[in-house]
Amino acid sequence: MTLTSDPKAKNPQELDWNNLGFNYMNLPYRYRAYWRDGEWRDAGLTEDANVTISEGSTSLHYGQEVFEGLKAYRCKDGSINLFRPDQNAKRLQKSCERLMMPQVPVDMFISALKQVVKANEDYVPPYGTGATLYLRPYLIGVGGNIGVHPAQEYIFSIFAMPVGSYFKGGLTPTNFVASEYDRAAHKGTGASKVGGNYAASLFPGKLAHDAGFSDCIYLDPIEHKKIEEVGSANFFGITKDGKFVTPKSPSILPSVTKYSLLYLAEKRFGMETEQGDIYIDQLDHFAEAGACGTAAVISPIGGFKYGDHFHVFYSETEVGPVTHKLYDELTGIQFGDRKAPTGWIEKV
Numbered sequence: 520m521t522l523t524s525d526p527k528a529k530n531p532q533e534l535d536w537n538n539l540g541f542n543y544m545n546l547p548y549r550y551r552a553y554w555r556d557g558e559w560r561d562a563g564l565t566e567d568a569n570v571t572i573s574e575g576s577t578s579l580h581y582g583q584e585v586f587e588g589l590k591a592y593r594c595k596d597g598s599i600n601l602f603r604p605d606q607n608a609k610r611l612q613k614s615c616e617r618l619m620m621p622q623v624p625v626d627m628f629i630s631a632l633k634q635v636v637k638a639n640e641d642y643v644p645p646y647g648t649g650a651t652l653y654l655r656p657y658l659i660g661v662g663g664n665i666g667v668h669p670a671q672e673y674i675f676s677i678f679a680m681p682v683g684s685y686f687k688g689g690l691t692p693t694n695f696v697a698s699e700y701d702r703a704a705h706k707g708t709g710a711s712k713v714g715g716n717y718a719a720s721l722f723p724g725k726l727a728h729d730a731g732f733s734d735c736i737y738l739d740p741i742e743h744k745k746i747e748e749v750g751s752a753n754f755f756g757i758t759k760d761g762k763f764v765t766p767k768s769p770s771i772l773p774s775v776t777k778y779s780l781l782y783l784a785e786k787r788f789g790m791e792t793e794q795g796d797i798y799i800d801q802l803d804h805f806a807e808a809g810a811c812g813t814a815a816v817i818s819p820i821g822g823f824k825y826g827d828h829f830h831v832f833y834s835e836t837e838v839g840p841v842t843h844k845l846y847d848e849l850t851g852i853q854f855g856d857r858k859a860p861t862g863w864i865e866k867v
């Protein structure tokens with residue numbers, strides 16, 4: 520019996536690009552490389568969507584797994600953009616360092632991304648639909664190795680799937696709730712993109728969804744007084760006097776989107792920016808708030824429930840003007856309609 524028989528994706532012509540959601544699809548090609556005896560070997564594309572590994576693999580038992588997420592964007596002229604893939608490559612290297620895994624060189628990472636996008640090019644959604652090709656690089660420890668030690672062998676792979684918006688609303692505000700749980704400890708693995716962080720977030724995420732919220736927002740794991748991040752995105756707020764503020768903490772994932780917004784807010788819109796503390800009892804300082812990330816893009820936060828309080832930032836139904844402006848600039852750059860800062864766009 521096999522539990523790994525995902526059907527092949529529909530033909531691209533049969534896909535409804537405007538209603539994709541965020542779902543796995545078994546596209547024709549993915550990239551694989553194997554680490555053995557201190558080097559990456561046998562790198563290239565494969566049609567096999569299944570990964571067969573030893574039952575004694577560290578990735579199965581001890582969570583020795585790291586991953587990334589980024590997108591390919593179809594431009595008006597038909598060309599395809601990758602958005603700051605070097606930043607994902609570097610973050611993957613940091614995650615690998617934290618979990619004692621071999622690093623993937625930046626050039627190899629970017630070349631692998633391009634191979635996957637080109638091989639599945641028909642699945643890069645058309646310009647104007649807002650949909651994109653999501654790329655999921657990951658690295659796992661493999662080989663029989665049941666002691667709690669780093670594996671001797673690793674697989675690095677990248678697969679892809681066309682996606683629409685991650686949160687149902689897209690650019691329509693949705694509501695979030697503060698979690699009573701923590702996703703990561705201050706000196707734990709929160710700043711690394713490791714599978715275990717997400718396993719820990721499944722239950723709090725379910726509680727939030729069951730209660731009718733888009734997702735939960737984690738508070739600082741020490742005192743539960745400050746906002747840390749959303750389950751799958753960073754948090755930002757726009758103060759009533761127009762400052763872009765985002766939490767600074769060792770247990771949140773350094774979001775490529777967040778750093779891009781910090782840059783755009785300051786350099787393109789002349790806004791003051793700050794990475795600092797956002798106390799949940801001082802939310803009145805903010806005129807707008809949002810969740811930002813590759814999958815979330817910018818998802819406005821309408822209301823935020825913490826304890827018995829329910830705070831509405833800008834509106835539960837309308838997107839705030841600064842959030843909208845940042846969204847237009849960011850997505851304009853990603854889809855090639857607005858000028859990108861040097862080095863942000865890598866053409867496939």
Ligand SMILES: Cc1ncc(COP(=O)(O)O)c(C=O)c1O
Pocket residue numbers: 588748749750751752753772773774775776777811812813814
């Ligand atoms: C926990 C978490 N925070 C933040 C982000 C946003 O990061 P990025 O903007 O690099 O996608 C993600 C998504 O990758 C995430 O999983």
